[in-house]
Amino acid sequence: MIDDIDSQLIEIFQQGLPVVSRPYALIGQQLNLSEDEVILRLTRLKQQGLVKRLGVVVNHRRMGYKANAMVVFDVPNHLADQIGGHISQFGFVNLCYQRPRHGEKWPYNLYCMIHGKNREKVLQQLDYLIESCGLAQFSREILFSRKCFKQRGAFYQVCTKQEKVLSDG
Amino acid sequence: MDEIDKKIINSLQDGFPVCESPYKRVAKQLGLTETDLIGRIKALLEKGILSRFGPMYHAEKMGGALTLAAVKVPDERFENIAGIINSFPEVAHNYARNHELNMWFVIATDQPERLFEVIHSIEEQTGLSVYDMPKINEYFVRLKLEA
Numbered sequence: 001m002i003d004d005i006d007s008q009l010i011e012i013f014q015q016g017l018p019v020v021s022r023p024y025a026l027i028g029q030q031l032n033l034s035e036d037e038v039i040l041r042l043t044r045l046k047q048q049g050l051v052k053r054l055g056v057v058v059n060h061r062r063m064g065y066k067a068n069a070m071v072v073f074d075v076p077n078h079l080a081d082q083i084g085g086h087i088s089q090f091g092f093v094n095l096c097y098q099r100p101r102h103g104e105k106w107p108y109n110l111y112c113m114i115h116g117k118n119r120e121k122v123l124q125q126l127d128y129l130i131e132s133c134g135l136a137q138f139s140r141e142i143l144f145s146r147k148c149f150k151q152r153g154a155f156y157q158v159c160t161k162q163e164k165v166l167s168d169g
Numbered sequence: 170m171d172e173i174d175k176k177i178i179n180s181l182q183d184g185f186p187v188c189e190s191p192y193k194r195v196a197k198q199l200g201l202t203e204t205d206l207i208g209r210i211k212a213l214l215e216k217g218i219l220s221r222f223g224p225m226y227h228a229e230k231m232g233g234a235l236t237l238a239a240v241k242v243p244d245e246r247f248e249n250i251a252g253i254i255n256s257f258p259e260v261a262h263n264y265a266r267n268h269e270l271n272m273w274f275v276i277a278t279d280q281p282e283r284l285f286e287v288i289h290s291i292e293e294q295t296g297l298s299v300y301d302m303p304k305i306n307e308y309f310v311r312l313k314l315e316a
Binding site for chain 1: 178181183188190210211214216217218219221224226231251263270273301302303304305306307308309310
């Protein structure tokens with residue numbers, strides 16, 4: 001479980017990690033914590049899986065990854081895990097999920113994202129994926145992105161126990 | 170962006186250490202000085218090549234919820250609908266895609282109930298039905314774009 005101090009840390013980290021020599025000491029100063037305490041707590045949040053990773057989100061368009069394909073397949077539900085596991089092994093696949101179908105209007109249940117510098121390259125990689133994983137028998141669609149309207153990391157407001165009690169009351 | 174910047178981006182996508190002088194440690198691995206690394210990361214953030222640097226949280230474990238949603242938008246209403254959807258602070262990404270379901274966005278909320286409220290409000294304000302496609306399973310990949 002996380003306590004109020006963890007919640008404050010999580011919130012302050014939303015603004016990103018300070019780009020200074022001792023970033024954890026600087027964060028600590030804002031919360032009246034020692035550098036060691038911040039390091040200890042952050043390490044624990046990582047171990048608990050609340051922090052998935054520490055690192056960067058790159059703006060893929062600015063990096064030249066202009067072709068961004070979401071490929072969806074209609075695979076039998078009982079095969080989704082096996083096929084998803086296989087697809088995720090390919091280095092050029094950036095994300096892979098099973099999601100619910102929406103009847104005949106949207107029968108697809110397996111999603112993967114391929115980011116590439118151009119469409120031809122992405123389509124070549126997709127062909128390779130389809131052949132290697134035996135996906136040709138399943139219906140699919142390729143949705144290239146045309147425009148990005150908004151891109152930011154998700155922000156979370158962490159409610160401490162006390163605040164929850166107050167807002168519930 | 171030069172070769173050194175590319176090395177930095179590739180390295181940071183693999184993670185960042187939690188220790189007293191993390192930049193110094195990474196700089197050493199990359200054969201740079203700490204000052205040089207700090208300067209370059211700042212510049213990459215300013216140029217918008219890096220859109221975020223820090224901890225990435227696990228939405229569900231934090232007590233929140235996340236979903237992928239899509240709507241079918243008539244061409245002439247595209248900008249208007251994009252404006253409505255993006256006005257929700259819970260909408261994290263929004264992409265136009267070449268399909269009848271032509272607008273795809275991610276909704277992240279701090280409480281699970283809020284997710285349904287946001288979907289409902291979007292439906293009310295746009296008059297469109299929202300296809301809600303939360304993940305059932307995630308197959309783990311190494312999210313990394315070679316610079």
